[in-house]
Amino acid sequence: MKLRIKVDPDLCIGAASCVTIxxxxxxxxxxxKAVVFDHSQEPNGRTYERWIEVNDDEKENILLAAxxxxxxxxxxxxxxxxxxxxxI
Amino acid sequence: xxxxxxxxxxxxxxxxxxxxxxxxxxxGISGTTAAEELRKLDSSSEITLVCEELHPIYSRVLLPHYxxxxxxxxxxxxKKEIWYSEQNIDWMPGVLxxxxxxxxxFVTLSNGREIEYDKLLIATGGEPRLLFENQNNVxxxxxxxxxxxxxxxxxxxxxxxxxDVFGGGFIACEYINLFSHFNIPTRVxxxxxxxxxxxxxxxxxxxxxxxxxKKGVELKTKxxxxxxxxxxxxxxxxIESDFSWLKSAGLEVNTGIVANEFLETNILDVYTAGDVxxxxxxxxxxxxxxxxxxxxxxxxxxxxxNMTGKKTVFELVSSYATNLLGLEIIFIGDVLKESSDExxxxxxxxxxxxxxxxxxxxQLVGAVLLNRNSNRQLxxxxxxxxxxxxxxxxx
Numbered sequence: 001m002k003l004r005i006k007v008d009p010d011l012c013i014g015a016a017s018c019v020t021i022x023x024x025x026x027x028x029x030x031x032x033k034a035v036v037f038d039h040s041q042e043p044n045g046r047t048y049e050r051w052i053e054v055n056d057d058e059k060e061n062i063l064l065a066a067x068x069x070x071x072x073x074x075x076x077x078x079x080x081x082x083x084x085x086x087x088i
Numbered sequence: 089x090x091x092x093x094x095x096x097x098x099x100x101x102x103x104x105x106x107x108x109x110x111x112x113x114x115x116g117i118s119g120t121t122a123a124e125e126l127r128k129l130d131s132s133s134e135i136t137l138v139c140e141e142l143h144p145i146y147s148r149v150l151l152p153h154y155x156x157x158x159x160x161x162x163x164x165x166x167k168k169e170i171w172y173s174e175q176n177i178d179w180m181p182g183v184l185x186x187x188x189x190x191x192x193x194f195v196t197l198s199n200g201r202e203i204e205y206d207k208l209l210i211a212t213g214g215e216p217r218l219l220f221e222n223q224n225n226v227x228x229x230x231x232x233x234x235x236x237x238x239x240x241x242x243x244x245x246x247x248x249x250x251x252d253v254f255g256g257g258f259i260a261c262e263y264i265n266l267f268s269h270f271n272i273p274t275r276v277x278x279x280x281x282x283x284x285x286x287x288x289x290x291x292x293x294x295x296x297x298x299x300x301x302k303k304g305v306e307l308k309t310k311x312x313x314x315x316x317x318x319x320x321x322x323x324x325x326x327i328e329s330d331f332s333w334l335k336s337a338g339l340e341v342n343t344g345i346v347a348n349e350f351l352e353t354n355i356l357d358v359y360t361a362g363d364v365x366x367x368x369x370x371x372x373x374x375x376x377x378x379x380x381x382x383x384x385x386x387x388x389x390x391x392x393x394n395m396t397g398k399k400t401v402f403e404l405v406s407s408y409a410t411n412l413l414g415l416e417i418i419f420i421g422d423v424l425k426e427s428s429d430e431x432x433x434x435x436x437x438x439x440x441x442x443x444x445x446x447x448x449x450x451q452l453v454g455a456v457l458l459n460r461n462s463n464r465q466l467x468x469x470x471x472x473x474x475x476x477x478x479x480x481x482x483x
Contacts, residue, residue, distance in 0.1 A: 071150050
């Protein structure tokens with residue numbers, strides 16, 4: 001399945017809890033903001049938003065990383081565009 | 089499917105035979121994370137979550153965003169009220185624990201109720217050190233009520249109002265940023281000569297002083313705190329916890345509640361996590377008390393795993409970051425000068441950034457980064473892998 005993962009850099013404070021839980025998906029840039037990786041890779045360069053293909057375990061871990069963010073700066077959407085986190 | 093090992097089977101058997109009653113004192117991020125993890129690991133157990141606050145869990149870190157109107161008030165909440173019943177968690181808001189009887193395994197609450205436990209987690213966090221009680225223009229930034237009160241002060245201020253910040257730590261940084269956001273002239277009073285005097289070398293502390301002065305903040309060092317008319321006072325002089333009810337039960341308390349690497353206290357079946365926990369850090373080899381979000385969330389999870397019998401060592405290089413009027417400040421790992429035997433500096437004021445490294449018996453154990461974000465991951469990895477301070481100093 002595919003997920004769209006988006007970080008709002010205006011909300012992100014660089015707490016890095018997402019990096020601790022899912023380092024293959026989140027890393028910090030030089031502005032101390034989380035950027036989105038695709039399985040530890042950055043195809044097409046550094047970005048705050050990316051579609052990635054994941055399995056069930058990876059999806060659960062990415063959701064856990066998003067839930068751990070103290071400023072709820074990470075948004076996760078499924079293929080139909082439904083926002084999985086934060087729950088609306 | 090992999091074959092179950094013997095200890096897995098024993099654990100599963102224990103889970104199915106007994107209905108465990110887990111009691112968590114403290115509904116902040118550490119206690120709530122523990123409750124969530126316990127429910128994942130043990131679907132049939134009883135879980136009681138005792139919370140001093142009346143609100144569902146919210147993010148304290150989001151309070152400045154709410155005050156600045158970056159987000160609406162309802163966005164600070166991390167869970168809805170219904171979440172607790174959906175998870176079959178007995179949520180008890182507005183209640184404190186006042187007595188622990190470890191022999192008969194029950195806790196007495198402020199409403200007079202006594203609740204028995206099989207496993208108990210203490211995750212009560214800290215309260216801000218109070219100065220000038222009952223003064224309406226004095227603000228603390230610990231709770232959602234504090235944020236609401238601060239906004240009231242901001243919205244009712246007159247044109248000549250000044251912001252007075254007392255303290256030299258992360259909360260003081262938040263107040264400085266908030267007063268700047270509302271274009272309120274700011275004065276900062278600190279007891280020492282610079283921020284974080286227990287961690288920073290003089291040169292590093294003076295870097296911050298110079299930065300504040302460049303940004304137009306009036307800085308008073310070696311100062312006493314006093315309230316002046318027509319000011320909004322923001323207090324950030326640290327947190328403290330009431331351990332009296334735990335000490336009288338025989339719990340070992342030092343700076344925080346003393347725990348081993350499994351977050352077990354000296355009393356059987358009593359665990360601790362979050363800001364109150366003084367845990368044995370397997371990376372740096374001594375006890376640490378760390379009050380940050382990352383630490384609280386991971387400890388909540390690890391404590392829950394240990395409470396269910398899944399022995400898990402707490403091992404984390406935690407960090408905390410803030411931006412003080414454009415200056416990036418990051419604390420990583422063990423950053424107390426008194427527990428390190430070596431400190432080294434990389435960079436300089438002239439370079440625009442300094443990294444202060446902390447070493448213990450040659451091992452890199454912590455770092456403070458000012459405007460040197462790009463060092464963060466490298467240093468975190470070096471600390472985690474028990475590398476020498478020499479290795480970082482040479483990069």
